[in-house]
Amino acid sequence: MRILQVIDSLEIGGAERMAVNYANALAHKLEYSGIVVTRKEGFLKEKVNSNVGYFFLERKSKLDFKAVFRLKKICKQHTISHLQAHSSSFFIAFLIKLVLPKVKIIWHDHNGLSEFVSKQKALVLKITSYLFSGIVVVNDKLKKWAEKELNCQQIIYLPNFTSFENEMEAETKLLGHDGKRILCLANLRFQKNHFFLLDVAKIVLKDYPDWSFHLIGKDFKDDYSTEVKKNIKENQFENNIFIYGSKSDVKNIMAQSDIAILTSQSEGLPVAILEYGLNKKPLVTTAVGEIPSFIINGDNGFIGAKDDVAFFANSLIQLIENETLRLKLAENLFATITNKFSQESIINSYLNWLIHLDAE
Numbered sequence: 001m002r003i004l005q006v007i008d009s010l011e012i013g014g015a016e017r018m019a020v021n022y023a024n025a026l027a028h029k030l031e032y033s034g035i036v037v038t039r040k041e042g043f044l045k046e047k048v049n050s051n052v053g054y055f056f057l058e059r060k061s062k063l064d065f066k067a068v069f070r071l072k073k074i075c076k077q078h079t080i081s082h083l084q085a086h087s088s089s090f091f092i093a094f095l096i097k098l099v100l101p102k103v104k105i106i107w108h109d110h111n112g113l114s115e116f117v118s119k120q121k122a123l124v125l126k127i128t129s130y131l132f133s134g135i136v137v138v139n140d141k142l143k144k145w146a147e148k149e150l151n152c153q154q155i156i157y158l159p160n161f162t163s164f165e166n167e168m169e170a171e172t173k174l175l176g177h178d179g180k181r182i183l184c185l186a187n188l189r190f191q192k193n194h195f196f197l198l199d200v201a202k203i204v205l206k207d208y209p210d211w212s213f214h215l216i217g218k219d220f221k222d223d224y225s226t227e228v229k230k231n232i233k234e235n236q237f238e239n240n241i242f243i244y245g246s247k248s249d250v251k252n253i254m255a256q257s258d259i260a261i262l263t264s265q266s267e268g269l270p271v272a273i274l275e276y277g278l279n280k281k282p283l284v285t286t287a288v289g290e291i292p293s294f295i296i297n298g299d300n301g302f303i304g305a306k307d308d309v310a311f312f313a314n315s316l317i318q319l320i321e322n323e324t325l326r327l328k329l330a331e332n333l334f335a336t337i338t339n340k341f342s343q344e345s346i347i348n349s350y351l352n353w354l355i356h357l358d359a360e
Helices: 014-026 043-047 065-077 087-099 119-131 140-149 194-207 223-234 250-255 271-278 309-321 323-340 343-359
Strands: 002-009 032-040 053-056 082-086 104-109 132-137 155-157 181-185 212-216 241-245 259-262 283-286 302-304
Touching: 002 014, 002 065, 002 087, 014 032, 014 043, 014 082, 014 104, 014 271, 014 343, 032 065, 053 065, 065 087, 082 087, 087 104, 087 119, 104 343, 119 132, 132 140, 132 343, 140 155, 155 343, 181 194, 181 250, 181 271, 194 212, 194 223, 194 309, 212 250, 223 241, 250 271, 259 271, 259 309, 271 283, 271 323, 283 309, 302 309, 309 323
Parallel strands: 002 032, 002 082, 032 053, 082 104, 104 132, 132 155, 181 212, 181 259, 212 241, 259 283, 283 302
Antiparallel strands: none
16 A cells, blocks of 8 residues: 545644654555645644655645646655545545546544534535545544445544654743643634633632643634633733744643643544643543543543533642642553554554455
8 A cells, every 4th residue: 555645734733743643654564655735834844754755735725726736646656545635635635536536535534523514515525525435533423423424434433643753852941830830732723712721710820820821732813813812911811821822842842831731612532632641741621522432530630521611620720739649640641542542553453444445
C-alpha cells in the first residue's frame, strides 16, 4: 500500500495532528507514506518526518482545478493506492477519485460535530460518500451517525493516538505564578466553549486569585475570539487568563503547567487529552464525545456534564487544594493513555482493516 494523507492545513489542531501522526507512523510500515496539505501550511509542518513525502497544493477555492490536477500528478507519480482524507478535505479526494478511479478514498472524520453539519454540506458529503472505500471515525457516536447518514458500509472506529516525535524547541514561557497554572489546549472556536471556561474561572479565581488559566490554540481573530477577549477584560481577568495563540512546543508548555482542562461542548476523541495523559497532568473535562469511555470520575480525572459549571469549578478547586490528588489522577491518566491508545496497536488495526477492504 502507498498512502497519502490529505489535510486542508497544518495549523495546530486535532485533525491536523492526526494527519501528521498517521503519515509518520505509516512511514515505518509501508512502501510509501506521504502527506499533502491543500490550503495552508503551519506549525505542524516541522513535525513531518524526513521519510514522509510532503506536498503543498496552495488550493485557492473548493473548485480550484489547478490544485486538483497537481494532486492527480502527485498520485500518479508516486502510484498512490489510498487517499486518507481528513475532515473537510474529503471533497478534493472525491474529485481525484473521478479522474483516477483506481485510487481508494478513506474519509477520516474527526469532526465531533457531524450532527450539526449544514444541510448543504451534509448533502455534498452524502453524495461523495458513495465513492468512499471506507470511513474512519474517532468515537462511537460518529460511527452511528455515519452508518445512518452516509453511503459507505465500511466504517471503523479507531481512537486517536499521539506522539512527541520531532518536538519543537522550547520557546514559550507561560505567564503567571509557577506551580499555579491551569492549561487548556483548544483552538478558539465555539465547539471548545471558552465561555464555560470563563464561568468556571469566575468561581475559582474568587478564592484563588494567584492561579491562572493559559489558553493555547489558534486564534481565528473572529467574532468568537473578540467576545472571549471582551469577557476577559470585562471581568478584569487580564492578569489571570492568558491567550497565546498556536504554539508548537507543546511538551515545554505542559512542563510549565499544573492542571489540564478541556471545556468542550462537542468532541470526537480529543488529542489534547492524550497529550495531557502522556505528560502526566491531572485532568478536569466535560463528558463529551468519546471521553466518558475512558475517563473515570475521581480515578484518572474529573469528568462532568458540559453545562455543569459548579461541578467543574469544584473539581478544579479540589486539585488546587490537594497536590497528592493531582499526582494520583495524573499517574492514573498516564496509565490509561499508554495502555489504551498506543500508536502500534491502532496503526496495526488500521492496516488490517485496509487489507480487508482491498480484499473485497
